[in-house]
Amino acid sequence: MAKFVATNPEAYEAYVGRGSQRLAPAFVRFAGVSVNERVLDVGCGTGYLTRAIAAAHARATGIDLSISYVDFARRTTADEKVIFDVGDALDLPYSDGVFERALSMLALDLLPDATRGLREFCRVTRVGGTVAVVVNNFRCGWTPFSLVWDAAAVLDPYGAAMRDEMVSKPLGWPGGLAKLFGVVGFANVVEEPLSAVFEYRSFGDYWSSFLTGQGKTGAMSRISKARYAAN
Numbered sequence: 001m002a003k004f005v006a007t008n009p010e011a012y013e014a015y016v017g018r019g020s021q022r023l024a025p026a027f028v029r030f031a032g033v034s035v036n037e038r039v040l041d042v043g044c045g046t047g048y049l050t051r052a053i054a055a056a057h058a059r060a061t062g063i064d065l066s067i068s069y070v071d072f073a074r075r076t077t078a079d080e081k082v083i084f085d086v087g088d089a090l091d092l093p094y095s096d097g098v099f100e101r102a103l104s105m106l107a108l109d110l111l112p113d114a115t116r117g118l119r120e121f122c123r124v125t126r127v128g129g130t131v132a133v134v135v136n137n138f139r140c141g142w143t144p145f146s147l148v149w150d151a152a153a154v155l156d157p158y159g160a161a162m163r164d165e166m167v168s169k170p171l172g173w174p175g176g177l178a179k180l181f182g183v184v185g186f187a188n189v190v191e192e193p194l195s196a197v198f199e200y201r202s203f204g205d206y207w208s209s210f211l212t213g214q215g216k217t218g219a220m221s222r223i224s225k226a227r228y229a230a231n
């Protein structure tokens, strides 16, 4: 299975950041973030959701496994009250119940064990608080990426394996997240589709966003390019 590469935050901005910055405010509204609450953003990446939480006047903490993404988030966040930590979503370095809400955008499906991850988000959230998660619907809702997988699947067996892996993740299908929340034991589960526009200036802007090697699709594009260059 392809690994998610998170080493170059500037490249991530062009790759997924251009969409997550538009998704974040809608997700903050969906999650009902309110003034002065302590709110955690798990898998914060370069920090768009964390900053959107702070913009709603909550006390925001973001955490991510990637040191370079967290460094970038710290450098690009003007609000000094926003906290960014490096850490593992499966073993969060926070006490039980310290946050009113735990949010996570485009990260739960990357964890080796999503159920364990969701339990961990729940542990750090106070009783009666809210846990809210966004994952991609890779099967029919991630168009800039699925165009690449479909083309790669025709050209390269590695591309075909990648596409099969991405479209076979039921967590992002309608009802998938709600089912997992039920398994973990949440009450009052609400599932709603959220969408964001990925805007590209040109085909070059679109295609180059995959060639910097970030994420899974970026890593695949690099491997495929190297394979063809070698032949």
Ligand SMILES: C[S@@+](CC[C@H](N)C(=O)[O-])C[C@H]1O[C@@H](n2cnc3c(N)ncnc32)[C@H](O)[C@@H]1O
Pocket (backbone or CB within 6 Å): 004, 006, 016, 017, 020, 042, 043, 044, 045, 046, 047, 048, 049, 063, 064, 065, 066, 069, 087, 088, 089, 090, 104, 105, 106, 107, 110, 111
């Ligand atoms: C697709 S990015 C999403 C980033 C950000 N939430 C956004 O929407 O732009 C997935 C993020 O999850 C992080 N991640 C992956 N596994 C993780 C783990 N076990 N613990 C914490 N973060 C993790 C990656 O480093 C990456 O920043």
